[in-house]
Amino acid sequence: MSLPPDRPCVRCGRPQTPAFRPFCSAGCKDRDLLDWLDERHVVPGEVVLDNDGGDA
């Protein structure tokens, strides 16, 4: 049995991109994270974003 190489994105159903599995793109990945954060408002006012500071 051989599975198809491109499984559907868990968000939009488009073929996944290996770099963004299980999503098809960075957009879907970000949106999923935002949705997850939005649903989990366990600590309002305390958003911990780990900035790498690689901008310097």
Ligand SMILES: [Zn+2]
């Ligand atoms: Zn997608």
